[in-house]
Each structure stands twice: as C-alpha cells, then as structure tokens.
Amino acid sequence: xxxxxxxxxxxxxxxxxMAIAAEARQQTLEMYAGESMDTQSRVCEQAVLQLHGWYxxxxxxxxxxxNPVLSCLEVKN
Numbered sequence: 907x908x909x910x911x912x913x914x915x916x917x918x919x920x921x922x923x924m925a926i927a928a929e930a931r932q933q934t935l936e937m938y939a940g941e942s943m944d945t946q947s948r949v950c951e952q953a954v955l956q957l958h959g960w961y962x963x964x965x966x967x968x969x970x971x972x973n974p975v976l977s978c979l980e981v982k983n
Contacts, residue, residue, distance in 0.1 A: 919962075919969045922983065 927950070934950040941949075959972025961979060970979040 919967070919982075923969060 930950050934946050938946050938949055959974075959979065961970045962968070963970060969982045971982050972978075973980045
C-alpha cells in the first residue's frame with residue numbers, strides 16, 4: 907500500500923487529512939503483510955472511520971469540521 911511516507915511533504919491540507927487513516931493502514935500492513943495489495947486495500951477500507959460535517963472552503967484553502975459539542979464548524983490544521 908503506497909502513499910505519503912512520513913511528514914507533510916507537498917500535500918498541503920491533504921497529508922494531515924489522510925493521517926486520519928494512518929492507524930488503519932499501519933494495522934493492515936502489520937496484520938496482512940503477506941497478502942496482496944488488493945486484499946490489504948479491502949481490509950483497510952473496512953476499518954471504522956467517522957467523518958461528520960466536513961467542508962472545504964476553496965477560496966480560503968481551509969478544511970473545516972463540525973464540532974458536535976459547540977454545533978459549529980472549526981478550521982482543522
């Protein structure tokens with residue numbers, strides 16, 4: 907499973923956003939090391955991921971997420 911390795915290269919907001927799935931990816935690589943990439947991808951896709959109320963403001967280049975406690979959108983760094 908190829909992807910961004912380590913830090914935040916030239917991905918802008920994408921690299922930190924993709925970090926959300928890093929734990930599922932790492933667990934899949936460890937548990938299914940001998941399996942094909944197709945199998946690894948299917949297993950990783952089945953991991954639980956909860957996204958609620960995400961919005962990308964193109965003009966400002968900001969990714970916002972819903973804060974359910976405050977009932978508002980907050981900029982994600």
